[in-house]
Structure formats: C-alpha cells, structure tokens
Amino acid sequence: MMRLPPFTYVAPRTVRDAVAALREHGADAMLVAGGTDLYPNMKRRQFEPKVLVGLGGVAEMRGVRGSARDGFTIGAGTTLSALARHPDIVRHYPGLATAAGLVSSPQLRNMGTIGGNLCVDTRCNYYNQSFAWRKAIGFCMKKDGEICLVAPGSPRCWAVSSSDVAPVAWSLGAKVRLVGPAGERVIPAEALYRDDGIQYLAKQPNEILTALLLPPADGRRSAYMKLRRRGSFDFPVLGVAVSVRMDGETVREARIVLGAVASQPREATKASAALVGRQLTPEAIDAAAEAAAGPSKPLDNTDFTHPYRKKMTRVFVARALRRIAGLPVSGRVEEELA
C-alpha cells in the first residue's frame, strides 16, 4: 500500500496562528487544506514536507459572505461542493459554480477547497508518477532533477496549470487575499499566477491565500466548460472560462481565459477584445472563438495531443459564448453544466 511519508501536523485555529506556524517552520512546512491534491502527491513523494500546517480548523476561512451588489468574499477554506451549490454563486457567478462542481468527484469536492483548487499543483505526465518511476525514467526539474522531459533543452518547466476555478476567477476579475508575516495584501487573481511549471504561484511561501473576492455581479454573465477523457475524477485537459458584462444587447466587457493550456491560465485577449462593442451574434462568437485558439499553445504532456486541444479551444469558446448569449448549444460538455 502506498503510504504517506512521516511529517508533523499542525492545526492552527486562526489565520494568525497559521502564519506564525509557517514562519516558525520555514521551508520545512507546507500548507494543506482538503489535501486531495497534496496527499496523493506526497504518497508519490512529489512533496516531502516535515511539517504540514492544516487549515481545516481555521473557521474564519470558511463561508461565503456578501451580496450581488457589493460582490462576495469566499473564504478559501470553503469546500468546492458548498461553493458549487451556493444559491448566490449559482445565480450570479454560474461559471464559478460550474467549475467548482466539475472538480474530480463528489467525495473530493466535499474535501477540497476553493483555496486549494486555486493553488493546485501543476501537472505533467512525466511528473505525476511514483518516485520509483521517476527515478527510472530520470527525474525532471520540477522535482529532484535538472531537465525537462517534455521539452528537453528547455530552461524552464512546462507543467500545466490544472485548476478548474483559476481561469474562472481570472475571467471574473476576482481578487485574492494573501496574508503573511508582513500583513495582508489583495491582488488580482491573474497576478497570483506565473508562467512557470515549478514556481507557478506569485504567492510567497510564507503567505496564506485566505479568500477569493468576487466583484459585484452587475449584469455579469459567465460560463465554464471542461474537456477531459471521462465524465468524472479527471483534471481538465482544457478549461474555458468566459465572463461578459452587457450594456443592453452590446458587450461592454469580456474576458475569455483558458485553463490547462500552459503553466498558468491564459487570457485570450484578442478574442475578448473582438467581442467588446458588438452583439453576441453567432458571427461575432465564431470570430472570437477563432481568435481564442491563438494563445492556446498546449504541449503534449497531458491527455490528448496539442493540435486536438487547440482545435477544441475554438469549439469550447464558441459553445461557452453561445451559452452566455442564450443561443442553442448541445453536446456532452454542456450536459456537465446541468
């Protein structure tokens, strides 16, 4: 049986104590919330922390507060299942509820948190393997090694951002609250991510992501679509998050953000720009979808090849926009939205 390596577990009750625990243990420590990503990784020894600071007992990090008019504050410790069925989130930020509801399985959504999914480790076929396996094939730079096995010769790691909620948070213009020894700071969700498979978060190791801050709903429409090999468990092979604010029939603001195509979510800025000032007609949608496939440059280190995922980017963006526009859509992806 695969077993966790030994570590000490610290269970602070407040954010303040959690920050103190992180400071005390320094580089030996890691944060854990639901553990649905970390513990499997630890069993494969992708991580070998000496101390785990468990956030499950921090009550102030749980729950959804706010209003559609002022926006919502979602405690980072809120479970994905609670978020997925929260009536205000379902109503005003359907893309976010959808993304949360498509993570893994019902069991893991009861354990996993919004904060955990925002910070979920990047993935790669050559990294998400057991220790013995990685030793056999040669360690990669993300853990224990020097080189990239996907792109030999590359100076950087290309592991893929695999969060379902990250592209949605980005597309909504949400912010995250980080609390560290020097106090707290609030940064835009997109500023949380870096285009590097190893250092994929801009968060300092001694900072805790305590909340996701959603902007006022304010006529915002959103949708999320996920491509994966089967209908449950699996990480996204492609995630498409779309958020649009309308002025009557005209698009006032649009953000299309792609997940699982790079080491961080990628915004399709040209596609978004192409929509602004236009009506959500089938023609406008097709043009935006075409433009969106541009920034999607996935590597062949997850399921499905790069050309296929690129092609699907176009289809999924179009479908997400059609959904937002109230145009008929169909296909398996849409059923996942139910």
Added chain:
Amino acid sequence: MADAVATTQELRIVGQPIQRHDARDKVAAAMAYAGDFALPGMLHAFVLRSPYPSARIVKLDTQRAAAMPGVAVVLTARDVPKNTLSTDVPGQTTTVGPLRATLHVLAEDRVRHQGEPVALIAAETLEQARAATEAVDVEYAPLPSVFTTADALAPGAPAVHESGNLLAQWRIARGDVAAGFARAAVVVEGEYVTQFVDAAYLEPESGVAWIDSDGVITIRLSTQVIEHFRDVAEVLNVPQNRVRVIGTYLGGGFGGKEDVTVEVYLGLLALKTGRPVKMVWTRQESLLARAKRHPYRLKYRTGALATGEIVAQEIDLLADSGAYAYLSALVLLYSTVTAAGPYRAPNVSVVARVAYTNNPPTSAMRGFGAMQTVFGYESQMDRVARALGIDPVRVRAVNTLRRGDSLPVGQVMETHVAIPELARRAWAALGTPAAPRAPHVKVGRGLACNLQPYGRIVWLHDWSSAWIGFEMDGSLVVRCGAPDVGGGQASSLCQIASEVLGVPLDRIVVHVSDSALTPLSGTTTASRQLYMSGNAVLKAARELRAQLLTVAARLLDTDAEKLEMIDGAVHAPDARTLSLRSLLVECARASVPRSHLGVYHAPAGEPVDLNAGAGKVFPDYTFGAHAAEVEVDTETGEVRVLKYAAAHDVGRAINPQSVEGQIQGGAVQGLGYGLMEDVVVEDGINLTTSFATYLIPTAADVPDVEAIVVESGEGLGPFNARGIGEPPIGPPAAAVANAIEDATGARMTRLPITAERVARALGLVTE
C-alpha cells in the same frame, strides 16, 4: 455428455433469481477479503521491482537493507530453492508440451520488463519494509531492447529470450482462398489495432501466509486458481502436500488473478522466516506488474458475394506477449480459432503470431484472445454489409454457422448457434432511433456478434470434483474447490444441489476454494466454473440422491424412481412423506453413506493439427449479439453511447439475476475497452500506473445495458447452461465502432476510440 443431461421435471430452484448466500456479508462488509485478514506477529512484505525494461543486473547487494530496523529477511534469486516458475495452463494436471512457459521467481542476471521482481523484503511494519526495499543496492546496465512486435520480428532484432522473439504461431488454411476472392462481388480490407488493457479489479493482489500447526505452509489469498499450491511447492522444493492454498472470495479477477500473484512470494517468506507474512500490492504495483490483455494488430481481407455471403477470408494476427510467455500461446490459439467469428468460412487462411518484446507481459484477461478478434471480424462484417447495402442483421444471418457446420479449424458446431435470433432481438431492443440533439450531433447504430469458448481446450482433459454431504439434522454441506470471483459461482452450486436434493437454500452451506479441504475443481477462468463444477455438483447430488432414495424406497415400500425430494422431505406418489432426518438415521443404521464425491470429466480429445484443419479444440461456445446506439459530436469527436442491448444464449440461466449481472458488467468492461481504457507504454515504461491515469468507466460514462437472456436449452453445463463469464466483453468495441460509422461515415480501426481519434477520423484535426 451423459453427465450433463437435463432433468425433464419442472425446476423449482434453478432458474430462480435467488438471493446469493454471500449477499448479506457483502453489503454489510462482513466479508473478510484477502487484504482484510491479519495474524498476530505478522510481517509485512514488499517486492523490489526493476525500474527498467531491459537491463543486466550488475550489482545486487542486500546487506544494508537487511540490517535496517525491523527487517526480518531480504531475499534474492540466490535464496529461492528452485527459481523457476511454470506459467503454462494453471490448474491443469496434464502438460501441454510445446507450450511450456516458465519465468524466474526473482530476476537472476537480467530483467526484461519494467516491474520485473528482483528482491523480496519482509519487516515488522509496512513502513520498515518499504524503507528497506529502497535500501537494496541494485545497479543495472541497460541492454538493447525492443518495444514493438514489428521490430521484434525484424531480422537482427535484440533477442528478448535466447529462443528468439517469435514465441508462437498458429496457421489454419481451408478451402481455396484465391478462388473465393475471384468469386467475390466485393472485397473489404481492414487493419485493426488494439491496446494493452488492465483487469483493474478494485481489490489489488493480496494475501497472508503462515506455517500452520500441522507444518503445512498455508497461504490465504485472492486467486482464481488454488491449484497454484503445486507451483509454490515446486519453487519451495517441498512436497505438494506441504502447501495449502485457501482462496478467499475475490474482489474481482477477470483473468488477472489466473497466473501466480503473491502466493509464491508469501510461501518463500513464510518458509524463510517461520512467521506469518502479509503482502498487499499497491494499485500502482498492480497496474505496473500484472500481466495485461494482449495488444493485437489484426489484418483482414474479406470477400463476399452480392448476397452478403462471405466466400473468402485472409486473416493475419500479430500479438504482443511482452517480456514473458505466460499464457500467450494459448491466448493466440483462442484468437486463431475464433478469427472468422461465428460465421461460415469455406475458404479461409489464418496466420497468427505472438512475439516477445520488452513491454509489460501479457496473459489471461476476460475474453482471452477471442475478444480482440471480434473487433476485427465484426468491423469487417459491417463493412461488407455497408458495401453491399445489406442490413446488418441480415448479413450476419446469411453467414451464421448452423449446427453441423464447422469452424475454420474444423470443429463441428454441435449445439444451436443462435446468432440470427440474438442479433434480431438486440437490434430490436434499441427501439425508436433518438433524434440528434443538434445539427452537429450525429446518431448511429451498430451491431456486433461473437462466439466465445467456454471450458478448456479439450486436450487438457479438464475435470472438476465436488463433495456433497448431509449432516444428521438434514442440513447440507457442499465442498468444491472452485474460487468465487464475484459472479456467484458458489451460490450457483448451492442452487443446483438444492434443486436435486430438495434442500432449501437456507439449509445449505458451501465451502469453496481450499486446496486442502475442498475437492479440486480447477480454475475459475475460461468461463468454465459453472460448466465444470456445476456438472460436478449435479453429478454428486444425483448420485447421492439415488443412494438415499434406495433406502427411502425401502422404508416407504415403493420404487425409488417414484420418489421426490422437496423441501427437506421425501415424497411418495401417495402423499406419504419421510423426513430427511428419519431417512438419514436409517442410512446411518444401514451403513449407506450420506455423502458423495462427484467427479466430472469434460469431453476430451487429442491435440488437433491446425494445419490439417480438422479437429475439436473447445467443448462448446457461447454466442452473443450486442447493439449500440451512439451519438457523435462532430465538432469534438466525443462519443456517447445512448442505448445498449446485449443478448446471449446462455443455454439455461441458473440464476437470472447473476446472468444479467454478468452481461451488464461484461458489456460495460467491453465499452471501457472500446472507448477509454489504455495502458500507455512508452519505450517499455508504463505511463498509467494509477487510477487517475488508467481510466475505467464510471456510472456517468455508461448507458443502461439491457441484458437479453436467451435460453436455448442447449449447452454442456448443468441443466444445459453455457458459460457466460467472458462472452459479454467481446462485442462492445465493434458494436460502437460500427455505430460510429453509421452515424458519421468514419471507420474507427484503433482502440480505444477516443474523442481525439474520432476527431481525426472526421478530419477535424489534421496535424
């Protein structure tokens, strides 16, 4: 055959959807599976495995590991009394000459696949055992390697074994193939590729061994074959009666627990340490180390007349055995015999080869070589129908073997071949076609039929035995060596005994799968257990019944033939009854045994000369037809199975609920095979050693499978049952591929049929 003749009387218990005796323990989690068992003072064991697919072991030093805290023993090849394990035809007492297959228990100087066992470690705790496993000092030097069958058979290829890379080949030639093609109105050519597949039972390989107070090395594990006690004894170099295997109720088998798993390691460790030892493989280890289903490359050339009648077939099969033989030669034989399907093939040639590579080894898995061929012959059948504009049900009916016809190998069909009826019923069960939900969604239907042998190759002289005995209170005990893999094998034996002896099911206890205490019954593989052990129980019950009724007839002063045993009593025609209890007391007084050992021998034969094309290979076959309705998203390539119907002629359904379960479960495994399952092996390295990467269907991925149970009353099993364990896994991949072509015009020839492969076939992706 005489043993298996059906009763003419009305059946009371057989044919009823009775509740299995193991039901309560399973839903209440009271069943002690192999991994749930523990003994005081037990050690925990690990296998150290090769990380490389082909390498020389230049150094193997266990000193540091052996000195670590808690470590009881570290074993390498040098410590194994006889380091050769036979892996051919488990459970049989006959030999198969040229098919002899062996491997080393622990690698000696060379490893040939990733995951090959190199050393064994036992320690006081799991953590200590794991730590010691990592402390074994092994150095490997890479050796030349070969990873595709084509490369393996190319001149000058690195030899995986000294005997060469061609492990086995079979050939069949019948009629005049060239003349057949010359008459054909249409000739269809196809090349099909199938993948490595894992059994993926949810219970990993596991067991506990100890030396019992009688000095017998006792191994309690999850296995389909308790007769491996002989193989363990051979390796340990002890007499066969010094090893006992107790088989637990399995958490799934599907062929993956047919070969030896943990028992040899456990036996060795128990023998060396004198202590109880437990070994449970991780999922990762199970996915890495267990033999897979063989990937095949199947080439078909099929000629048919305008009527749809097939007049020529040229078939070329090439399978990947991985690094060791295991059951590959036999798997290939199944493919060879079934290559043309359940159809007439007057002019046919089959060339089948299986080659060694440095890939993971392949061996038994549900379908056993007779399922890869379904994807070939049923894709071809559909293409013939399409080319000629003939309805898919009709083209199969035109070609179906009739009783008295023979397979290409020359075996004459002795029982009813229900293909036309099954095809008609499965097809009709799809009902009204679904309307496409959007312009880019296409809906189509596909049909696929199959034949699957049940029972073992006739020249293995297969047999099974079962003991039935009454206790003095009239309750009944059944003892039978058959492992219960979850299909209700043990429960069916109770039903048969209950039927014949008139003992209510709640008054019967069945003991199965213990090599010391239950009569040996052979393996729960090859869809043979109901057929073989069902017949053994039937025979034991009938002979015991005759024994008892002789006494009863005397007491009741009537003829034994006029008596009936119902509900725990003997009934005379004049309504007088005799309680079982009184009868048993009388038997004891009269020195008439209250128990009986039944032995059933399957129809046997001698090896056929495949080239001569005349001979019986298997006792009989089970036939099936599956129909699928799919929708294909033509923008993404995603395939969803909307409706599915699976019809099989099971001869007679002993327990209809269990039969439906076999059909539904087998069909869904077949859909997994067709649509998603894939052990990805890159240069001998298995990339899918977790259930996060080796994907099997979830509840959300599969349709409701409508099981259509047809009872022709013709089969060689008890009450004319046929085997139904393997047959339902055969048709799904072909049925879905045929439905996709019906929907989109795209012909899928490579498994699994992923969304991307469909998208490429539709021209959506060209890079």
Added chain:
Amino acid sequence: MIRLTVNGQAHELDVPSYRTLLDCLRYDLGLTGSKEGCGVGVCGACTVLLDGKMISSCIALAVFADGREVTTVEGLAEDERLHPVQQAFMDAGGFQCGICTPGQVVAAKALLDAIPHPSEAEIKEWMLGNLCRCTGYYKIVESIQAAAGQARA
C-alpha cells in the same frame, strides 16, 4: 491523542499525524469494511461519512477527523437490521465481487440523506466517484432506486 466518534462510539487514539483515516479505521480500530482500491482518492472504495458528508478516507488524515464523527459501512445497520440501502443492494443484486460495495452503500446512503427521491441522472451524478468493475452500474442504480422507493413507503 485524537478523539474520534466512529459509528456512534467514542475513541481516543494515539496515532501518528501521517496516519490516514482509512488506515486508522482498518488497522487501529479493526474496521476493515472500508477498502483501499487506489490509494489516491479516485475509486471510492474507501468512502466514509465525516460529519455526514462523504469523503475518501484514503487521502484524509486521521488527525483531520479529530473531534468529528465518522460513519463507516459497519455503522449503517442497526443491530441485525440492515440499512434500507443495504437491503436494496441485496435484493436487487447491486453487487458482484463486493469489494466496492461498502463504498457504494455509504455513498448511496449519503445520497438518500441529501436527496430522498433522486432522479436517475442525480443518482449517476452522485455515484460517479465510486468505481465498480463488475456490475456495469446497472443494478447499483436499480438498488438505489429501490431503496428510495422503500424510504418513500
């Protein structure tokens, strides 16, 4: 030292922090009903309820459950009387080899606690975290439907 209430019974246990809840149940408490099928939370065989919500116990720490209530498959029946979900799995044949069954019945119980009369789609959606290799799911879905009917009566 942690305090766990398992199936209504309070326990005080001294377990290392890296002990998973599943190992704690199986080895420290001898409750072997919950199974380890994959070890990484993607098969459902180790499903238990933590404060009434189903989780995968193979990737939860025992210390994470400190002070909370755990329900395992062993806690579903009341004395000799099976839980209606268990009874339905027996009657409808919603099992074969039985190794995934403990996880299935615990998940199904959680489903009926949350949605007493689920549609077929809701059943499949809820149960998709519980793999089964034997049944093809048909009779599992049927069992849950039957259990819902029983609850209704």
